[in-house]
Amino acid sequence: MIKKAGRNTNFKVGAILLCLFLILLILSLICTPYDPNKMNTQAKFQPPSFQHLLGTDNFGRDIFSRVMKGAQTVCFVGFTSVAIGLAAGFILGAVSGYLGGPADEVIMRLMDAQMAFPGIILALVLITLIGPGSVSTALALGVTAVPRFCRITRACFMQIKELDYIKAAKSRGASVPRLIACHILPNMLSPLIVTATLAFSTAILAEAGLSYLGLGIQPPQPSWGKMLFEAQAYLLTNPWYAFIPGCMITLTVLGFNLLGDGLRDLTDTKTL
Amino acid sequence: MEQLLDIQGLSVEVLNGGRYYKAVEQVGFQIGKGETVGLVGESGCGKSLTALSIMGLLPETARAGGRVLFRGRDLLSLTEEEKCVFRGRDISIVFQEPMTALNPLVPVGRQIAEAFLLHHTGSRAEAREAAIGMMRQVGLSRAPSLYWEYPHQLSGGMKQRVVICMALINRPALLIADEPTTALDVTIQFQILELIRQLNRTLSATVLFISHDLGVVKEVCSRLLVMYAGLIVEEGGTEDVLRHPMHPYTRQLLASIPTAQNRGRDLYSIPGAVAPLDKRKPDVCPFSDRCAQASAVCFSAAPALRGLNGRRVRCFLAGGEAIERC
Numbered sequence: 033m034i035k036k037a038g039r040n041t042n043f044k045v046g047a048i049l050l051c052l053f054l055i056l057l058i059l060s061l062i063c064t065p066y067d068p069n070k071m072n073t074q075a076k077f078q079p080p081s082f083q084h085l086l087g088t089d090n091f092g093r094d095i096f097s098r099v100m101k102g103a104q105t106v107c108f109v110g111f112t113s114v115a116i117g118l119a120a121g122f123i124l125g126a127v128s129g130y131l132g133g134p135a136d137e138v139i140m141r142l143m144d145a146q147m148a149f150p151g152i153i154l155a156l157v158l159i160t161l162i163g164p165g166s167v168s169t170a171l172a173l174g175v176t177a178v179p180r181f182c183r184i185t186r187a188c189f190m191q192i193k194e195l196d197y198i199k200a201a202k203s204r205g206a207s208v209p210r211l212i213a214c215h216i217l218p219n220m221l222s223p224l225i226v227t228a229t230l231a232f233s234t235a236i237l238a239e240a241g242l243s244y245l246g247l248g249i250q251p252p253q254p255s256w257g258k259m260l261f262e263a264q265a266y267l268l269t270n271p272w273y274a275f276i277p278g279c280m281i282t283l284t285v286l287g288f289n290l291l292g293d294g295l296r297d298l299t300d301t302k303t304l
Numbered sequence: 305m306e307q308l309l310d311i312q313g314l315s316v317e318v319l320n321g322g323r324y325y326k327a328v329e330q331v332g333f334q335i336g337k338g339e340t341v342g343l344v345g346e347s348g349c350g351k352s353l354t355a356l357s358i359m360g361l362l363p364e365t366a367r368a369g370g371r372v373l374f375r376g377r378d379l380l381s382l383t384e385e386e387k388c389v390f391r392g393r394d395i396s397i398v399f400q401e402p403m404t405a406l407n408p409l410v411p412v413g414r415q416i417a418e419a420f421l422l423h424h425t426g427s428r429a430e431a432r433e434a435a436i437g438m439m440r441q442v443g444l445s446r447a448p449s450l451y452w453e454y455p456h457q458l459s460g461g462m463k464q465r466v467v468i469c470m471a472l473i474n475r476p477a478l479l480i481a482d483e484p485t486t487a488l489d490v491t492i493q494f495q496i497l498e499l500i501r502q503l504n505r506t507l508s509a510t511v512l513f514i515s516h517d518l519g520v521v522k523e524v525c526s527r528l529l530v531m532y533a534g535l536i537v538e539e540g541g542t543e544d545v546l547r548h549p550m551h552p553y554t555r556q557l558l559a560s561i562p563t564a565q566n567r568g569r570d571l572y573s574i575p576g577a578v579a580p581l582d583k584r585k586p587d588v589c590p591f592s593d594r595c596a597q598a599s600a601v602c603f604s605a606a607p608a609l610r611g612l613n614g615r616r617v618r619c620f621l622a623g624g625e626a627i628e629r630c
Contacts, residue, residue: 132364195404196399196401196404196405197404197405197406197407197408199361199399199405200397200399200405200406200467200470201407201418202361202391203359203361203391203392203396203397203399203471204391204392204396204418204419204422204470205388205389205390205391205392205393205419205422205423206388206418206422207385207388208384210422214407214410214418215407215410218407218409218410219407219408219409
């Protein structure tokens, strides 16, 4: 498995990018070079230098510190939304896939209805209803991720519950909760992990988009999407300001996508 | 002899294209304590459905009718919770395919221990002891290290021993073996048969042995039930049935076994195939379309299962009087 991982370029590049992201995140928890929200009107639009590694923005705030702090926001929104989507999607998918029949029909039609609705618009509606902020962004993105997890869980359940070892476990007298926890869930972990990784990158992108539109993370909390929006006005005079958060979003999303693809290739057990 | 299992008028209907078809009909037999009974017939004749309905493991698209009395209790009327209690404790089943009957992500020993813990209030360590003890009993060498191995590390024969371990660890009163040797090669087949015979003696387990292979069944069973198209067509002691088969189907089944005498010649096969569910006619003898001896009476009515010389047979022609007519 480890040997195979070493040969998989997608997995390797994705893992390296995410390691860099994690280092940035951990460092930001310990300390940042400057207070990310401290304004200094004397030092506006400074180009990258030893003092300010990535320069300063239109309020004279250190961009490097804000990028670091922004990684925390990304992480919070990503994890929370994936957790919400995974939990709700798994429960709905499990009920749907295990019971089948009318319950399956009702749940799947509800999921279809949600999927027919563009995800970002649904998130916009939800945020408008509950008000902007990082928590409501995470919640809204979590809700939009539910159908994805629901469908994959349902498919896995329908496939695995017919297998002989499930029948064998039943014939030993295992109850339904035990069957699910000990025999079905471990055998569907790999598609779930892959989906979660890919959903993480979707969430990052959506959060950046929402913040760019002004509905996601609220200032002065640093967010890469918001930084991109602020930098837009100075694109011609100070291009590096827009370049940095843009790069961060691209590289992080790329990292998660590559890791997800790599994991899918590595855990694909078509031969089993 | 004390009756352990008493099946009365069992029928199983299978949903197919919005309609229910009878796949098993009027199956009734008893199994006494300590007996080893064989249930034979070709693929699609309802052997496995009979076994699954005893266990309450029928697929959602099938439903069972009639009564399955186990120690006087009707298993078909149990709730799901009650089924969880008797499965694995009172009745266990060994499936045909050992390759897929084990969870690939759980060490084999822990799967055996799980079966123990589900019906005993013991610690994990006790369950482990019991599992290792049972693994030794079924002839798995180096049981303690095997305990932690995963199914893919074991050979087919070892896996089937593990599956048998799992089925027997709670000393069930009845063991259903659903073609336990079909997926194994001949030498391993023999070892597994030997094991089942030996466990039947030492643990005094009652065994319902399901197979399509008469050669295998005659090794282990004292009594034989022959099924055809969802019906029992013949029942009797193994020796009697094999020496003097009364039903033409049994006779032809016996003729299809390769032996030393017919070596080098083409193997006999019964012409035709079991009628698919939607083509079965309830008002004629189910075997009439493949039977060489079939006469007018066979196409006019369905024969009943009747007693004859201490055996049971479902054929108009059996017993002599009708054979002379045709």
